[in-house]
Amino acid sequence: MTAETNKLFYEGLIENNPDKLLKSPKSDLHNHSTKGCRRVKRAVDVLGLDEVHHGNNAAKSDDVMRFLADSKIKLNMCPSSNVKLGYTDSYKDHPIRILYENGVKVTINTDDLLIFDSSIENEYLLLYQAGTLSAEQLDDIRRSGLGD
Numbered sequence: 001m002t003a004e005t006n007k008l009f010y011e012g013l014i015e016n017n018p019d020k021l022l023k024s025p026k027s028d029l030h031n032h033s034t035k036g037c038r039r040v041k042r043a044v045d046v047l048g049l050d051e052v053h054h055g056n057n058a059a060k061s062d063d064v065m066r067f068l069a070d071s072k073i074k075l076n077m078c079p080s081s082n083v084k085l086g087y088t089d090s091y092k093d094h095p096i097r098i099l100y101e102n103g104v105k106v107t108i109n110t111d112d113l114l115i116f117d118s119s120i121e122n123e124y125l126l127l128y129q130a131g132t133l134s135a136e137q138l139d140d141i142r143r144s145g146l147g148d
Contacts, residue, residue, distance in 0.1 A: 040075075041067055051076060056087050058104065059095035069103035079127055080118040081111030091130035100137060107145035108138075 040055040041064050051074040058064045058075065068075065077096045082088045088095060099106050108123050110116065118126075124142070127133050133141070 038064065040064060044068070044071065044073055049073065053109075054078065054082070054087070056082055056095045059098040059102075062102070065099060065102040065104050068099075069105070072105060074105040074107060075099060076107045076109050078109050078111040078116075079123050080116045084116060091126045092132055094127065094130075094132055096127065097132050097137075100133065100141065105144060106141055108141055 038061070040052055040058040043049060043052060044067075050072070053076045055068075055075040056077070058068055067073075077094075077099075079088075079091055079094050079096065082094060083091055096106055096108070108120065108127065110118050110120055110123060113119070124138050128135060128138055
């Protein structure tokens with residue numbers, strides 16, 4: 001999509017679904033953000049989101065990470081999906097660490113179990129085995145994701 005198409009798409013969602021998108025207590029969007037970190041912020045701004053699925057490229061901008069952390073926007077990360085689809089090179093290099101260390105609320109999830117063949121437990125284990133996050137960090141993410 002071009003920038004103008006994206007703008008029209010997001011604004012069309014708001015115009016055509018205002019009750020669903022803006023008045024619901026929780027709004028989210030599946031956003032791989034392959035076109036740049038600002039797209040994550042734009043989606044949040046335009047749609048009034050409080051969480052984004054994926055949003056990996058947010059880790060490329062201190063400003064976007066600060067915005068997400070300050071706004072308490074949660075990124076639901078799916079490491080195996082990101083690695084297998086080439087959005088990140090490896091579990092060790094997954095941007096979840098950078099996001100977490102910059103105060104962005106993250107959760108660890110699976111994407112499509114039938115395609116990626118990974119459970120949530122396995123996602124945690126893969127990140128731990130790769131040295132991406134410590135056991136303490138992973139437990140903090142787990143507790144935060146459960147609302148603790």
